[in-house]
């Protein structure tokens with residue numbers, strides 16, 4: 001970053017006043033636009049009285065458009081102008097559709113020999129574009145091409161940008177400005193204020209929700225955000241490099257670029273519900289809502305939400321591709337589960353009893369299940385083959401084909417409405433739900449049968465035991481989704497016919513616009529819930545998806561473009577090769593474009609250094625991202641005494657006094673419940689987390705309790721510990737237990753550099 005000259009206080013005030021004047025102008029223009037929108041709404045409402053169908057349709061369309069416009073303007077009001085760039089004259093002098101010059105490079109004569117230069121263009125950047133009455137840009141949308149230099153320019157490749165300014169405002173008031181001088185060698189007369197926007201943003205205290213980074217996206221991040229949507233964009237980078245932030249900004253960018261295409265929906269898959277609620281606010285703050293569904297991997301199947309964790313050994317089995325075979329057997333074998341399953345079929349036809357034996361029935365079943373079609377969808381075929389077999393058994397023969405067909409039709413109608421037959425079919429080929437079949441796997445004997453030659457007896461025991469608990473894990477959800485596919489849809493009961501009286505009352509006509517808007521919205525929500533395929537799929541923390549989860553996510557993006565962000569060094573999944581194979585299968589042969597993010601914006605260097613020690617153990621040879629700042633505050637170490645709970649509580653209390661924002665206390669998974677009680681009553685700035693729950697989150701201060709316990713939880717434990725150690729933006733404290741073998745300074749064995 002260029003050297004900064006912090007200007008005199010007088011200059012700062014003067015520059016704030018300059019930006020305030022611009023913001024005032026923007027607000028005046030916005031108010032004009034709001035007046036226009038309100039006029040449209042009023043006008044449209046009056047047209048409602050005209051009453052001809054054409055006028056009503058037009059009114060609806062106008063009201064809808066004006067409503068959307070008004071909503072948007074109102075919600076964008078907060079802090080929507082945040083940037084400014086001052087530029088040299090461009091090479092070709094052409095302007096783009098947003099009214100700004102398009103050229104990235106300066107004109108050859110833009111800089112005079114004595115290094116003086118004139119500012120030819122000043123652009124303000126904000127969350128949406130605003131044009132003045134003459135169509136000149138007052139604010140450029142941050143996603144427009146003209147805004148790219150705001151993010152892309154660096155002192156090494158400044159292009160036309162002389163000064164980049166980040167403007168802090170609240171409501172209608174400009175609070176401050178922070179400048180970066182990108183061409184310090186030039187004399188342009190531009191004052192430079194502040195120490196740089198990035199550092200100011202990083203130094204702020206954290207809350208429990210992620211902020212957008214729209215005012216300070218860095219060049220390497222911008223390359224990812226604006227990468228063309230074709231095929232698959234893969235982003236890797238260490239902790240804190242902004243992968244999650246970048247993925248979310250990319251969603252907003254894609255919608256801006258091609259709203260029509262992405263009206264097919266963008267799905268963002270997150271590893272935990274905690275990370276979903278942490279990131280949920282970012283897109284609305286960028287003015288995007290509705291088209292992007294952020295869902296935890298345990299909530300991808302409608303009507304189910306994971307509420308339990310599997311222990312690592314069970315997770316490893318449930319996540320592996322071996323489960324495909326087990327579930328295939330289960331989906332078919334579950335046909336035999338109905339209580340009171342009949343072994344023979346008896347009906348009365350042409351005055352005598354006709355019967356199919358157990359063996360014949362087994363043959364028919366085998367024949368039907370030969371292919372790969374979903375089991376529930378095979379029920380009509382089962383019905384037909386049963387009727388065929390019964391018909392053959394009657395021994396009726398006809399020389400006349402027409403008569404034969406007629407007789408057969410009559411036979412089918414009679415038999416298939418006979419109670420004995422329908423009862424038999426319901427029991428012999430019941431409609432199966434994924435839930436029922438998964439529950440059936442909880443029976444160890446049954447599971448052993450379905451998992452023969454696939455799982456070992458101890459594995460069968462483990463999985464069956466885990467399924468006997470009440471609750472669902474994220475791994476179960478992937479199994480449910482696989483079963484949904486193997487079983488096919490459950491036929492829905494017919495919907496109640498619409499009451500004709502409803503249509504006669506004319507109620508529709510007197511409902512308010514707001515009502516209808518609500519109705520529209522709930523319809524959109526419903527569609528969202530029912531949507532099973534998306535136009536773009538974003539996978540956050542991709543390193544954690546198990547092979548079975550890749551299959552589940554893959555089914556939602558069969559025709560989608562993808563953005564996949566992750567860090568192999570933070571993976572809690574053990575069989576990386578198998579997961580990579582499943583990922584390849586989900587993505588098919590689509591071309592991939594790869595990016596790497598290299599700068600850690602979260603952890604100060606002092607914390608990053610400790611994390612690097614663990615990284616060297618977890619993944620020897622893997623490079624750590626470069627920390628962008630340092631605080632001069634070393635991590636603190638302490639050794640727990642006899643009362644671990646009291647020590648954790650005291651340490652958390654201390655951290656709460658040391659930082660203004662949040663404190664995360666990370667413990668081994670089996671201590672989660674205990675840890676929550678330890679922190680009881682300390683307020684909502686502090687939270688207790690199991691090691692796997694810390695994924696993707698960040699806190700101003702983190703207390704990591706017994707690194708050894710976390711590392712020993714699973715074969716991937718060292719990588720999970722690496723995640724825990726990289727959550728803090730300001731302070732890290734480590735509390736060692738006896739298993740940590742702390743040295744005289746309290747530093748656990750795993751964190752020592754020797």
Ligand SMILES: Nc1ncnc2c1ncn2[C@@H]1O[C@H](COP(=O)(O)OP(=O)(O)OP(=O)(O)O)[C@@H](O)[C@H]1O
Nearest residue numbers: 213216217218239240241242243244245601602696
């Ligand atoms: N350009 C930026 N300007 C300001 N803050 C940034 C920038 N890039 C990243 N950050 C901040 O750095 C922190 C880390 O970002 P993020 O959570 O997206 O990283 P990550 O790579 O997903 O991390 P992890 O892999 O550890 O989950 C966040 O607080 C984010 O707001």
